[in-house]
Amino acid sequence: MRVLVAMSGGVDSAVACALMAQQGHEVVGVTLHLADLSRVGLGVSRCCSLADVENARAVCHKLGVPHYVLDMEGEFRREVLEFFVETYLAGRTPSPCVRCNSRVKFGQLLEVAATLGADVVASGHYARVVVDEQGTPHLYRGRDREKDQSYFLFELESHQLAKVRFPLGEMTKGEVRELAASLGLPNAAKPDSQEVCFVPEGKRYVDVLRALAPERLPGAGEIVDTAGRTLGRHPGFVGFTVGQRRGLGVASGERLYVLQLDPKANRVVVGPGEALYKRQLEVGEVNWLVPPPPRLTAQVQVRSRHQPQRAELSVERDRVLVQFAEPVLAPAPGQAAVFYAGEEVLGGGFILRAWDEAPGA
Numbered sequence: 360m361r362v363l364v365a366m367s368g369g370v371d372s373a374v375a376c377a378l379m380a381q382q383g384h385e386v387v388g389v390t391l392h393l394a395d396l397s398r399v400g401l402g403v404s405r406c407c408s409l410a411d412v413e414n415a416r417a418v419c420h421k422l423g424v425p426h427y428v429l430d431m432e433g434e435f436r437r438e439v440l441e442f443f444v445e446t447y448l449a450g451r452t453p454s455p456c457v458r459c460n461s462r463v464k465f466g467q468l469l470e471v472a473a474t475l476g477a478d479v480v481a482s483g484h485y486a487r488v489v490v491d492e493q494g495t496p497h498l499y500r501g502r503d504r505e506k507d508q509s510y511f512l513f514e515l516e517s518h519q520l521a522k523v524r525f526p527l528g529e530m531t532k533g534e535v536r537e538l539a540a541s542l543g544l545p546n547a548a549k550p551d552s553q554e555v556c557f558v559p560e561g562k563r564y565v566d567v568l569r570a571l572a573p574e575r576l577p578g579a580g581e582i583v584d585t586a587g588r589t590l591g592r593h594p595g596f597v598g599f600t601v602g603q604r605r606g607l608g609v610a611s612g613e614r615l616y617v618l619q620l621d622p623k624a625n626r627v628v629v630g631p632g633e634a635l636y637k638r639q640l641e642v643g644e645v646n647w648l649v650p651p652p653p654r655l656t657a658q659v660q661v662r663s664r665h666q667p668q669r670a671e672l673s674v675e676r677d678r679v680l681v682q683f684a685e686p687v688l689a690p691a692p693g694q695a696a697v698f699y700a701g702e703e704v705l706g707g708g709f710i711l712r713a714w715d716e717a718p719g720a
Contacts, residue, residue, distance in 0.1 A: 360478040361385040362524065363471070365464055366418065366426070368411030369552065371483030371527060373418040373544050374535045378526040379481050380422050387477065388419040388426040393435040393463065394557040399570040402559035417545045431467055438462035440557070444572045447564070447597050450620035451693030454511075454709065455555055456663075461514030469522055479522045484508045487528035488520050496520035498648055498704040503531040510663050513697045513707035514646050565598045580625030582609055585618065585634065593627050596620045602635055602689035636686035637713040642679045642696045645708035657698040657705055659683070661690040667699055679708060686715065 362384045364376040380386045390412050397403050412428060419426035439459045446453035465480060472480050485501030486509040496517060501507040515523065527535055539547035558567055569576060582591040591609040593599065599607075603617040607629060616635055619628040640659075651674045658667035659681055668687050673680040681696065690696070690713045697707035 361387070361476055363468065363475065363477040363480045364388050365468060365480060365482040366390050366415040367483070367556075368408075368414035368546065368549075369483065370539050370544070370546050370549050371485075371535060372415070373483075373546055374530075374539050374542075375481050375483040375526045376418060376424065377422055377538070377542055377544065379524070380424060386422070386424040387475070388415060388424055389468070389471070390415045390426070390428045391435075391464065391468070392428055392430045392432055393459075394432060394440065396557065396559055396567065396570060401562055401566060401570050414546045414549065421542075421544060429468075429471065431463055434463050434467050435459070435557075438466075440571060444568060444575075446693050447568055448572070448575060448577075448622065449693075450596065450622035452600055452691040453693050454695040455557070456511045457514055457695050459556075460511055461519075465515055465519055465523060469519060472522070479524050481524040481526055483527055484512065484525050485527055485530075485532075486512055486525045488523060488525060490521075496523075499528075500699075500702045500704075501525070501528050506532050509704050510660055510695065510697050510707075513648070513695065513704050515648075516646065517648060520648070565595070568597050577622070577625050580627070582607065582627045582629055584615075585628060585630045590615075590629065596622060596625060596627050599627050601691035604632075635689040637690050637715050638683050638686050639714050639716070640681040640683075640690055640696055641711045641713075642681060642708040643677065643711045645677055645679050645706060647706035649703075649705050651706065655705075657700055659687075660697045660699065661687060661694055661710065672698060678711070 362379045364379055364386055366372040366376060366388045376386060376388055416426045439455050442458050443453050443455050468480050485503055485506040487499040487501060489497045489499055498509060498512060498520060500509045576597060577595055579592055579594050581589050582593050583589055599617050601617055607615060609615060613631060615629040616632050617627060618630045618634050653674050655672050657672055659670045660667040669684045671682045690710055692710050692712055694710050695707055696710050698705040
């Protein structure tokens with residue numbers, strides 16, 4: 360096959376490229392230029408530095424495959440950065456990596472692959488695609504649970520999964536680094552990126568928001584408790600996240616946590632840690648990878664490193680009501696909630712609201 364390999368400049372995509380070449384495919388390495396936040400007064404984004412491009416180019420040179428850089432800054436701005444800003448301004452916690460994977464890295468890149476005559480797109484994600492006897496692709500966790508990235512891939516649709524390859528799905532991170540070293544890949548020892556790729560080194564989410572939408576950011580407001588009593592002031596609610604404890608600037612005899620962001624009132628609501636635990640979720644923008652029954656039992660994961668918890672799911676058109684068997688810590692509106700049956704991804708969506716009472720109470 361002709362395979363387009365998405366290459367970030369990191370060791371994972373380098374080994375994915377090497378494995379595709381070893382299998383005898385005609386491989387083309389592609390690096391996506393996604394964001395240049397230096398244009399708005401910030402540093403270069405982690406995903407788009409010249410060093411990353413050169414790392415990817417050096418790997419392709421070592422493997423004897425062509426390498427190209429594709430400008431997708433416009434698509435990334437429209438599909439990811441604008442979504443990132445709007446979600447924060449609405450008082451929600453965005454999941455930009457999910458949107459980037461479905462709309463840009465695979466959504467746009469699969470279209471590019473088709474124009475170039477490529478059969479599939481490969482990447483260095485730690486996930487697996489398994490095709491059943493009827494030819495239907497299914498998404499599974501990567502074997503390395505510490506590096507598993509299936510949570511970020513639930514928005515891919517079946518027709519996209521059919522044209523995607525994850526060569527690292529059966530490998531551990533240690534095995535990937537060992538293979539990179541044995542092949543003499545120039546970035547074999549390159550450290551992993553730990554943050555969202557478009558946030559420049561040393562910057563925070565709020566710095567990106569201030570740079571992208573300075574005229575739209577709310578000003579100072581009140582920090583209140585759950586009874587509405589004013590405890591202090593905040594410089595802008597977008598600088599806070601649900602579950603945050605440090606940096607509240609409020610003196611209290613008990614530990615306080617951010618429970619809710621109220622953009623309409625420009626308030627940050629704080630309270631005790633036990634108030635962060637929720638039993639119920641309403642999930643919208645749901646994408647199913649398998650046809651769901653009206654009710655089912657699944658494991659639900661609400662953060663990338665969250666241990667999935669057993670829950671009952673009630674499917675209502677494009678929304679799902681989730682009732683956990685045990686309360687879950689700090690599920691926040693905007694975050695992805697992904698449904699699993701063992702290792703398989705059934706589907707997922709984005710949290711609209713979370714509460715601890717019985718539905719309708």
